[in-house]
Amino acid sequence: MNTDLSARIRHPALLDRVTTPAAAAALIKDGMVVGMSGFTKAGDAKAVPVAMAERAATDPFRITLITGASLGHDIDRMLTEAHVLARRMPFQADPTLRKAINRGEVMFIDQHLSETVEHLRSRQLGPIDYAIIEAAAITEDGGIIPTTSIGNSASFAILAQKVIVEINLSQPLGLDGLHDIYIPSKRPTRAPIPLMACDSRVGTRYVQIPPEKIAAIVITNEIDSASTILPADGETDAIAHHLIAFLESEVAQGRLNLTLQPLQAGIGTIANSVLRGLADGPFHHLRLYSEVLQDSAFDLFDAGKLTFASASSITLSAPCAERVFGNFERYKDKLVLRPQEISNHPEIIRRLGIIGINTALEFDIYGNVNSTHVDGTMMMNGIGGSGDFARNASLSIFVTKSLAKDGAISSVVPMVSHVDHTEHDVDILVTEVGLADLRELAPRERARLIIDNCVHPSYRAQLDDYFTRACARGGHTPHLLEEAFSWHIRRKATGSMRV
Numbered sequence: 001m002n003t004d005l006s007a008r009i010r011h012p013a014l015l016d017r018v019t020t021p022a023a024a025a026a027l028i029k030d031g032m033v034v035g036m037s038g039f040t041k042a043g044d045a046k047a048v049p050v051a052m053a054e055r056a057a058t059d060p061f062r063i064t065l066i067t068g069a070s071l072g073h074d075i076d077r078m079l080t081e082a083h084v085l086a087r088r089m090p091f092q093a094d095p096t097l098r099k100a101i102n103r104g105e106v107m108f109i110d111q112h113l114s115e116t117v118e119h120l121r122s123r124q125l126g127p128i129d130y131a132i133i134e135a136a137a138i139t140e141d142g143g144i145i146p147t148t149s150i151g152n153s154a155s156f157a158i159l160a161q162k163v164i165v166e167i168n169l170s171q172p173l174g175l176d177g178l179h180d181i182y183i184p185s186k187r188p189t190r191a192p193i194p195l196m197a198c199d200s201r202v203g204t205r206y207v208q209i210p211p212e213k214i215a216a217i218v219i220t221n222e223i224d225s226a227s228t229i230l231p232a233d234g235e236t237d238a239i240a241h242h243l244i245a246f247l248e249s250e251v252a253q254g255r256l257n258l259t260l261q262p263l264q265a266g267i268g269t270i271a272n273s274v275l276r277g278l279a280d281g282p283f284h285h286l287r288l289y290s291e292v293l294q295d296s297a298f299d300l301f302d303a304g305k306l307t308f309a310s311a312s313s314i315t316l317s318a319p320c321a322e323r324v325f326g327n328f329e330r331y332k333d334k335l336v337l338r339p340q341e342i343s344n345h346p347e348i349i350r351r352l353g354i355i356g357i358n359t360a361l362e363f364d365i366y367g368n369v370n371s372t373h374v375d376g377t378m379m380m381n382g383i384g385g386s387g388d389f390a391r392n393a394s395l396s397i398f399v400t401k402s403l404a405k406d407g408a409i410s411s412v413v414p415m416v417s418h419v420d421h422t423e424h425d426v427d428i429l430v431t432e433v434g435l436a437d438l439r440e441l442a443p444r445e446r447a448r449l450i451i452d453n454c455v456h457p458s459y460r461a462q463l464d465d466y467f468t469r470a471c472a473r474g475g476h477t478p479h480l481l482e483e484a485f486s487w488h489i490r491r492k493a494t495g496s497m498r499v
Contacts, residue, residue, distance in 0.1 A: 005018065005167070005219070007137070007173065008136070008137045008138070008167050008169070008173075009137070009138050009167065009217065010137065010138060010139055010140045011138055011139070011140055011141065011142050011211055013211065014138060014142065014211060014214060014217060017214060017215070017216055017217045018217045018218070018219060019216045019217065019218065020051075020218070021047040021048050021050065021051035021218050022051045022054070022055065023216065024048045024051065024132075024164045024215075024216040024218050025048050025051035025052040025054075025055050026055065027130060027162070027164065027215060027216065028052055028061070028063065028129075028130055029061060029129075030060075030061035030062060030063075031061075031062070031063070032063050032064070032129040032130060033063065033064045033066065033126055033127065033128050033129050034063050034064065034065050034066070034128070034129065034130050034131075034132060035066045035067070035128045035130070035131040035132070035152065035153075035156030035157075035159075035160055036049065036065060036066070036067050036071070036131070036132045036133075036156070037067070037068070037131075037132065037133045037134045037146070037149065037151060037153040037156070038067050038068055038069070038070070038071040038072065038075075038134075038149065038151065039067070039068035039069045039070075039149035039150070039151030039152075039291075039292070039312055039313035039315075039340065040069050040070055040093075040149070040227075040267050040291075040292050040313050040315040041070060041071065041072030041073075041224055041225040041226075041227065041315050042072070042147075042148040042149040042224050042292075042313040042314055042315045043134050043146060043147040043148045043149030043150070043151070043153070043224065043313060044067075044071045044072050044073065044075060044134060044149075044224070044225075045075075045132040045133065045134050045164075045166050046072075046073055046075075046134065046166060046168065046220050046222045047166055047218050047220045047222075048132050048164055048166060048218055049071075049075045049078070049079060049132070050073075050075070050078060052079065052082075052084055053078040053079050053081070053082035053084060054082075056082040056083060056084050057082065060083065061084065062083065062084060062085065062086035063084060063085065063086060063087075064086060064087040064088075064089075065079065065084075065085055065087070065088050065089075066089050066090070066116060066120075066125075066128070066152070066156070067089075067090075067091070067151065067152065068091075068113070068149060068150075068151020068152045068153065068312065068313070068340055069090075069091040069093075069113065069151060069291075069313075069340075069384060070091055070092055070093035070094070070381070071092075071094070072224055072225025073222070073225050074094070076088075076092055076093075076094035076096070076097040077094050077095075077096040077097065079097075080094070080096050080097045080100050080106065081096060085097070085100075085106045086106070086107065087106070087107045087108075087109065088101070088106055088107070088108050088109070089108065089109035089110075089111055089116065090109060090110065090111035090112075090113060090115075090116045090382065091110070091111075091113065091381060091382040091383075091384050092108065092381060092382060093381045093382075098379060098380065098381075101379050102377075102378050102379055108379060108382075110372060110379065110382045110383055111382075111383070112344075112383060112385070112387045112388050113291070113340050113344050113384055113385040113388060114340065114341050114344035114345055114346065114385065114388045116152055116341075117152055117155040117339070117340075117341045118341065120155060120159050121155070121159070121186060122186075122187070126159065127159065127160075127161065128156060128159050128160040128161065129160065129161050129162070130160055130161065130162050130163070130164060130215070131153070131156035131157045131159075131160035131162075131163045131164070132163075132164045132166065133146070133153050133156065133157050133163060133164070133165055133166070133207075134146070134147050134153075134165075134166045134168050134171075134220075135147065135165050135166065135167055135168070136167075136168065136171045136172070136173060136175045136176060137167070137173060137176060138165060138167070138214075138217075139206050141208075141211070142208075142209060142210065142211030142214065143204075143206035143207060143208045143209070144157055144163075144165060144206055144207040144209065145175065145176050145179070145205070145206045145207075146175075146179055146206075146207065146337070147168055147171040147175055147224075148171065148175070148224055148313060148314045148315075148337075149312060149313030149314070149315075149337065150179060150181070150312050150313070150337050150338060150339050150340065151312055151313060151339070151340050152339065152340055152341070153207065153339075154181050154183065154207045154339045155183065155339065155341070157207050157209050157213075158183065158207065158209060160213070161213075162213055162214075162215040163209060163213050163214050163215065164214075164215060164216045164217075164218065165214055165216075165217045165218070166217075166218045166219075166220050167217060167218070167219050167220070168220045168221065168222065169219065169220070169221040170220075170221050170222055170223045172325060172328060174328050174329065174332065175328075176205065176206075177205050177332070178205075178332060178335060178336065178337055179205055179206070179336070179337045179338070180201045180202065180203045180204075180205070180336050180337070180338050181203040181204045181205070181206065181207055181208075181338075181339065182195070182202045182203030182204075182338065182339070182342055183203070183339070184341070184342075184345075192347070193342065193345060193347055193348060195342065195348050195351075196351070197352070198262050198287040198288065198289045198308050198309070198310045198352065199287075199308045199310070199336065201336065203338075223321070224315070224321070226316070226317050226318040226321065227294065227295070227315045227316055227317050228317075229268070229269050229272050229294060229295060229317055230269040231273075232273035232276065232277070233273075234432070235401050235432040236269070236270055236273035236274065236277075236401075236432075237273070237277065238432035238433075239270065239273075239274055239277075239399050239401075239430050239431065239432050240273060240274045240276075240277025240278070240280070241277070242430050242432075242434055242435040243274055243277070243357075243397070243399070243428075243430055243435065244277060244278065244280065244281040245435075246428065246430075246435050246437065247260060247281065247283070248281065248282065258282055258283050258284055259283065259284060259285045259286065259287075260283055260286060260355060261352070261353040261354065261355050261394060261395075262287045262288065262289040262352045262353070262354050262355070263275070263278075263286060263287070263288050263289070263290065263354070263355050263357065264288070264289060264290040264291070264349075264354050264355065264356045264357065264358075264389050264393070265288075265290055265294070265296070265357045265358075266291075266292075266357065266358040266359050266384065266385070266386055267291070267292050267294065267315070267384070268359050270359050270399055270400065270401070271294075271357055271358065271359050271399065272294045272295060272296045273296070274357060274399055275294070275296040275297070275300070275357065276295070276296035276299050276300070278300065278305065279299060279300055279303040279305050283305065284304075284305060285305075285307050286300060286305050286306045286307065287306070287307060287308050287309070287310075288306065288308070288309040288310065288311065289310045289311075289343070289348070289349075289352055289354055290309070290310070290311045290343070291311055291312050291313070291340065291343050291344060291384075291385045292311055292312070292313050292314075292315050293309055293311045293313070293314045293315070293316075293335070294315060294316065295316055295317050295320040297309050297311075298316070298320055298323070298324050298331065301331060301334065306334075307334065308334050308335075308336075309334060309335055309336075310335075310336045310337075310338060310343065311335075311336075311337060311338070311343055312337060312338055312339065312340040312342075312343040312344075313337065314335075314337070340385070343385075344385045344388040344389070345388075346388065346391065346392040349388065349389055349392040349393060350392045350394075353393075353394040354389060354392070354393045354394060355393060355394060355395045355397065356386075356389035356390060356393035356395065356396050356397060357397045357398075357399060358371070358386040358389065358390065358396075358397070358398055358399070359371065359386075359398065359399055359400060360398040360399070360400040360411070360429075361373075361374070361380065361400070361411070362400070362410075362411045362412070362413055362416055362417070363398060363400070363411070363412060363413075363416060363426070363429055363450075364412070364413050364414060364415050364416045365412070365413075365414060365415075365446070365447040365450050365451060365463065365466075365467055366423045366443050366446050366447055366450075366477055367423035367426045367429060367436075367438050367446050367450065368415075368416045368419050368421070368422055368423050368426070369390075369398050369416065369419070369420060369421040369426055370416040370417060370418045370419060370420055371383060371384075371386055371398075371420045371421065372418060372420050373417065373418035374417075375417055375488050375491075375492065376417030376418045376485075376488065377417075377418075383420050386420070386421065387420060387421060387425075390421045390425040390426065391421075391425045393427075395427050395428060396421075396425055396426055396427045396428070397427065397428040397429075397430065398421070398426060398428070398429055398430070399429075399430045399431070400430075400431060401431060401432060402431040402432060402433050402454065402455060402456035402459075403456050403458075403459075407456075407458060407496075408491060408495055408496040408497065408498075409491060409496075409497055410455065410456060410458075410459040410463070410487065410497050411431065412431070412450060412451075412454055412455045412456075412459070412463065413463075413487050413488070413497075414463065414466050414467075414470075414479070414480075414483065414484050414485075414486075414487060415479060415484035415485060417485060417488050423438075423443070423446070426438060427439050429450060429454055430454070431454045431455075431456075433453065433454055433455065433456055433457075434452075434453035434454055435453060435454070436449045436450045436453045436454050437449070438450075442476075443476060443477040443478075444471065444478070447467050447478075448467075451463050451464055451467060458498070459497070459498070462498070462499055466480065466483065
């Protein structure tokens with residue numbers, strides 16, 4: 001067995017640390033802080049977490065679990081049902097865990113994805129007892145070659161007391177060389193991050209740690225969970241059309257050229273569809289500087305529109321994954337994966353002039369965006385990296401369909417029930433109805449533009465009435481406080497926001 005693994009575990013002394021998932025899981029004790037690889041279902045640990053859930057049935061224990069973002073393979077569900085999770089951060093997307101969070105059974109810390117490692121490095125969080133990291137291979141000197149994501153894995157491995165490595169035989173050795181591991185120095189004497197373009201490489205191809213920190217190695221052979229991105233529809237096509245027309249106007253006015261500036265797109269069906277829609281525009285030689293590469297990135301590569309993509313993970317549907325990883329050398333020299341504190345770093349986002357495209361749950365008439373909470377209280381997934389980009393992008397764009405739940409919910413409301421992105425961080429709002437360019441507008445001007453351009457016709461008169469009466473009362477940002485949340489209250493009482 002050891003001979004067969006020599007291409008994957010190239011440090012001979014580490015071959016003796018190969019063990020079973022159950023034995024590795026037994027190292028995790030009650031009350032520990034565990035850092036686990038995984039970012040939007042990509043590059044997640046797959047065997048040891050399952051063994052942890054199985055062990056908890058007879059040996060109960062609870063941990064604080066920190067990841068990069070969401071996990072695949074129902075890991076969050078299994079750990080929740082096994083009552084292993086006491087605290088979870090900084091992002092999740094599992095329905096079972098979501099319900100436990102909203103019941104108050106799991107304490108969830110929703111956090112900007114660029115900040116988690118900074119809190120670990122400055123010891124505001126942690127320390128990490130064990131890091132559980134998926135790898136394609138271990139180098140001759142003990143370095144970890146990640147798989148389809150980096151996320152927070154590099155810093156987890158560096159900062160943890162001990163590391164458990166899952167060597168995934170299903171991940172191709174061709175991933176070696178895809179990654180660029182750069183770790184900022186400590187504050188307050190940190191040097192500028194020397195990343196000057198999307199295709200800059202400023203770090204190493206693997207995570208360097210002392211080999212003696214590796215406590216166990218587990219062998220797996222399971223592919224990443226496929227993304228569940230839905231195909232584009234008429235509404236997402238309309239959103240893409242409005243956004244393309246806006247970008248063309250920016251070009252016409254000399255603020256952009258047809259190569260645009262580096263693009264970022266959030267995870268999800270709408271953002272994926274909008275990004276794919278750029279293939280129909282006149283733009284060329286596009287670049288991505290984002291968190292996640294979805295199907296749309298590779299569609300743009302294949303359409304000859306995209307020249308380079310930088311991210312922290314690759315999360316694909318099953319057909320797209322087969323196409324990409326079945327012919328990976330075609331794409332490899334156009335890709336780089338970075339730690340998420342680099343992919344989401346404010347310094348770099350501002351330097352590169354990123355155009356950020358993210359998804360809103362709802363926004364209000366002044367441009368405040370809610371991306372996390374239903375009715376202001378019920379957590380969905382988390383803020384993710386949208387705040388990192390919204391605050392620092394050269395153009396901060398939020399997209400959503402104007403209606404939800406078959407028209408019972410308007411995505412544009414008098415006042416958002418929870419604020420993740422204030423009006424000061426939002427430049428452009430787009431629904432299938434139209435686009436509102438909010439730059440350099442006062443609140444009353446913003447409201448008029450949003451109502452006229454973004455609200456579904458079935459709610460426009462209702463929202464116009466609210467705004468008119470609020471203006472009559474006065475104020476720089478007019479509101480009727482006794483009615484500001486009446487739309488949400490009405491929906492809970494009657495099933496619809498409509499009067």
